[in-house]
Amino acid sequence: MRIGQMFEKDIARSMKGVVNVGQDDAQLVFQELDEYVVTRELLKHFRDFFTVYNQSLGSIHNDMGVWISGFFGSGKSHLLKMLSYLLENREVEGRQAISYFTEGRKLEDPALIANIKRAGGTPADVILFNIGAKADTATQAGKDTITSVFLKVFNEHLGLCSAMPFLAEFERTLIHDGNYEAFQSTFREISGRPWTDGRDRFYFMQDAIVETIVRMSIMTEQAARTWCETGPAAFEMSTERFAKLVKEHCEKKGNDRHVVFMVDEVGQYIADSSPLMLNLQNIAEDLGRICKGKAWVVVTSQQDMTKALRGVKNSAAIHQDFSRIQDRFKTRLSLSSANVDEVIRKRILEKKEVAAQELRLFYEQKEVVARNLLTFRNAAELKLYKNREEFAEIYPFVPYQFNLMGSVLTGIRENAASGRNLADGERSMLALFKESGMARADQETGSLVPINLFYQTLEKFIDSTHASVITKAKDNRQLEPFDVEILKVLFMIKYVKEVQGNVENLVSMLAGHVDEDRIELTRKVEKGLHRLQSQTLIQRVGDVYSFLTNEEQDINRSIDRENAEQSEVIAKVSEEIFESIYPDKKYKHSARYNFPYNQIVDGRYHRNVQGEELGVHILTPYSEGSDDNSLRMRSSQGHHVIVRLPEDATFLEECAKSIKISKFIHREGARLSQSHPVIKAAKETELAGINERVRVLLQEALRNADIYVGGEKAQLQNRDPVARLNEALGRQVGQLYHRLSDMQTAPILKDIEDLLDDRRQVSFGLEGTTTANQAALDDVLGFLNLNAQRHTKTTLKALLDRYAKAPYGYVELDVQWLVAFLFRQGKVLLSMNGEYLTLAGTDKNQLVRVVTRNEFREKLVVEPRFAPPPSHLQAAGKVLRGFFDEGSIPLAEDQLMTAFEEKTKKLERQRDDLVIKFYAGQSRYPGRSTIDSAVRLLKDALLNKKAEAFFKHVFDHQDEMLDVADDLRHVLAFFKGEQAGIFFRALTYETLYEQSRTYITQTNLIQLMDSIKTITGMPAPYGEIHKLPQLLDQYANLHTALMEEKARPVLADVERDQGIVMDTLAKSPAKEHITEDFAARFTQLKEKLANGKSIAEILNIRHESDALKLICLDKIREAESLVQTHDDDSGKVDLPPRVVKNLSLRNLLSSTATLQNREQVEQYVKNLQEKLLQALEDSDEINVVL
DSSP states (O other): GGGGSSSSSSSTSSSOOOOOOOOOOOOHHHHHHOOOOOHHHHHHHEEEHHHHHHHTTSSSSOOEEEEEETTTTTSSSHHHHHHHHHHHTTTTTTTTTHHHHHTTTTTHHHHHHHHHHHHHHSSEEEEEEEEHHHHOOOTTTTTHHHHHHHHHHHHHHTTTTTSSHHHHHHHHOOOHTHHHHHHHHHHHHHHSSSSHHHOOOOOOOOEEEEEEEEHTTSHHHHHHHHHHHHHHHOOOOOHHHHHHHHHHHHHOOOOOEEEEEEEOOOOOOOOTTTHHHHHHHHHHHHHHHHTTTTTTEEEESSSSSSHHHHSSSGGGGGHHHSHHHHHHOOOOEEOOOHHHHHHHHHHTTTTHHHHHHHHHHHHHHHHHHHHHHHHHSSBSSSOOOOSHHHHHHTTTTHHHHHHHHHHHHHHHHHHOOOOTTTTTTOOOHHHHHHHHHHTTTTTTTTOOOOGGGGGHHHHHGGGGGHHHHHHHHHHHSSSSSSHHHHHHHHHTTTTOBBBOOOOHHHHHHHHOOOTOOHHHHHEEEEEEEEHHHHSSSEEETTTTEOOOOOOHHHHHHHHHHOOOOHHHHHHHHIIIIIISOOOSEEESSSSOEEEEEEEEETTEEEEOOOOOOOEEEEEEOOOSSSOOHHHHHHHHHSSEEEEEOOOOHHHHHHHHHHHHHHHHHHHHHHHHHHHHHHHHHHHHHHHHHHHHHHHHHHHHHHTOEEEEEEEEEEOOOOHHHHHHHHHHHHHHHHHHHHTGOOOOOOOOOHHHHTTTTTTTTTOSSSTTTTOOOOHHHHHHHHHHHHHHTTTTTHHHHHHHHHHSSSSOOOOOOHHHHHHHHHHTTTSEEEEEETEOOOTTOOOOOHHHHHHHHHHGGGTTEEEEEEOOOOHHHOOOOOOOHHHOOSSSSOSHHHHHHHHHHHHHHHHHHHHHHHIIIIIOOOOTTTTHHHHHHHHHHHHHHHHHSSHHHHHHHHHTTHHHHHHHHHHHHHHHOOOOOOHHHHHHHHHHHHHHHHGGGGGGGHHHHHHHHHHHHHHOOOOOOOTTGGOOOHHHHHHHHHHHHHHHHHHHHHHHHHHHHHHHHHHHHHHHHHHHOOOOOHHHHHHHHHHHHHHHOOOHHHHHHHHHHHHHHHHHHHHHHHHHHHOOOOOHHHHHHHOOOEEEEEEHHHHHTTSOOOOHHHHHHHHHHHHHHHHHHHHHHSSSEEEEEE
């Protein structure tokens, strides 16, 4: 049976495949109503719409917006039109619109039918329009564009001027005033034209309009002309004012009048304009708020509301600006591809029962053949026949074609539509399938509609940029006709992301018969693709082919002219392998050991990083000298894993493509962004795809690569590229770092802290048992000994560097633990800045820091420790015991050195205390040099920080040190017992003796002092001090008797001086005015005499008494001069005070003189005379007292 004979209705019948809201032909409306298919999805939408609409009938209702969305060709406009017919209850061919749904059994839900009848029975002004068609180009740039369009269609519906809203406002005023009919008659009388014609020719009919206005006394002529000139520009209409106009209309009509604005393609019209979307929100907001449910807005859009808002520019303001529009458009009806599928099946593909039976039987025979013929790869879910019933229902089409053609239509509308034809809804899914089915009407059962047949329906609506490519291809003699069909398919899926243009998918889409030989068709497609590619009509990225526009062809030719150097290609390979496929910069041998490695491709180091012992060397087909024997030899001579990639150079070609595209985009990107932004984006996407393919190809190459390790071709079981490289590197590490196994444990920081804490017991073989990591410990100690023999200093950094390299590969914690362990064993010395560290003498935390912290590794010196001979240790113990009387002497070297250091510091502190307490006040105490010598000798020994040197020094100086120790014992005993006090008493007596030495002439007293001085003058008087107490007592007795003898005449002089003063005071007229106690002062002087310590002190009191006597007399004389005054009131006259000076004859005659002749006597008297005369010069009289 021929396909055309299978359908219940003639497929070639006249049928409007697309609904245009602007078409209102009666026959067309009849066909739309008669053939409208209410699918399950549409049934739900009818229920939702009329339920919410009826809630506004007779009551206040805020939800008055409906958003109908669906992909291009999904039937949005058709649904909108059906809703308009039902709401206005239109009569078509003598029947109400609702009857086409009830009598044809399209609707059987009584509740829904009741809702529709109630809605249709309520008066409504249904204003159906395509917003793009009604909008003027001039107004589309304005901020109130949608408001202007709504006002235009509203005015038009009311019979007012739609082209000029200010004229409609004028008409509305005339109607309100009852002057509209008179105005029209007067205008016709003046102009000879009806007003409806004149208003459309406003600028040519202004004189007639002005005359009419003046004749009717509406305005003066001047005002009328001013209104005509300024009215169009001055007119403004806010959304709020518009909503009030609608409300006024509804109230005027009464009877629950509704106004329904049904707007087609509002989403396409708004596009990404934030002002337009905001304007729509304001209209919906004001209509809902002011009209209280009497005004409705029903719109259609390619996208649902969420996506539409997301696509609006200034997305940061979406939530702030457009939140209210979602509240107004709460009713949202979305049409899916399933709805289109069902419509097409019922309107076009419904079969006669005989045809359906034949098709079911045919499918039973060909099911396996059909499944093998129609297969897809790397595509989103493309549906095939589920069973024989579905085959019969949609034949000659394939299920996947419904979804695919929906995506094709959307892609063409967005990227390849000519002008506004396709965008205005000139094409739909219904039309596509109808016309494509007609093209197969004469074919017999088994024939299928291939995708390329859909192109003939779309061709006249495709822009020249795309259509011209296919047109030129038809005239290209290098191509065959089938090649052009392939090109058509590639064009149609160019903007469909869900389907890739690989050979398998193209073969399935081009299959025209169930019995088509897929293998032969594949060969045919591959040859056609090759020819198309050679003509640069398509391009290939990996195994995916894509259609090229003329501009894209030009750009591809420019890209092909770009140069991709071999070095750039190798660098690209290196980047993909070592940054994407195998990005780790260190080989992870274990959780503890990670080894950096060189990354090399064809001899070029990746990112020019080199210097590691380990390496991976990738050899591409570019590389020379890569035969098996050469590679075995190269791998045995170095420490690199050599990877020879297969000879297939496809990945190199893809790398070259990537480099060329990258260079082109880098150079021309800015220009392309302006001239061809879509092509630029496509090239960037293509570049990403090529890079991904390079990655895939390289992964495959690594799976099949030959890998050489240690002179042998490695037999690796794993096929994963990363696992293969890891296994090869593991083998190389095992060969290169063969001493790594010497580290049998994995020390952590806590282990090091325990080793360096002498308070903790450690079980790492410190008692001589077998030790873990012994081989590593021995190696480190051997290295240190070798450096010591060479007189080479070894720092911790040197050890870390050495043992990080082959053949060891230790981590830093390993080396630090080894050093700490040897230090704890006493086999190495640690020093920093010349100071040696010890377990006992150095803070544990400081030890841990210097061993583990980076800042100390270059300062910390590690050297082997050599044990001193036993004789040296014995000498040190003897010296320590000699100095400090230690009963228990440490045997260990460190402890012995620590004891020396601690005792020396203690002695030094003791010396400092003696200096402060004794030597600072009296330097003649004995033993100062002995203590200093002892401290110096001990500190000199401690200058040797190495144990070996220290103990040798003590051994060499032990005699001297023991001698000083013996002397020190006497010195310390001297200060500890009574000797220091006795010695201090002797020194005190010496001092007093020296003060009075001139006056001491007694031989026995002098001899006693000489004996005392002999003892105190000894450097080491410790054995003679016992004689001092007797000598001091004898001296004290004699000295006391002498002082008493000398004191008696002095006491007589003091008393005589006191008598003179007291007598003078008693006779003085001023005695009552003198308050000072002269007697007390002389008493103090006599007490001083009684307590005198030396003869000199006693004899000096005579002079003090004489001076005190003169002072007292002077004060008496001064007091007397003050009372010698006369009071003016009493008639007394003040007399000038007399100046009297008291002189002591004892002072005048203080010097001893020996006179032997008259001349000497005269001279002596003359000198005395001069002193007296000199004293008289500044006084009235002198008083010479004895």
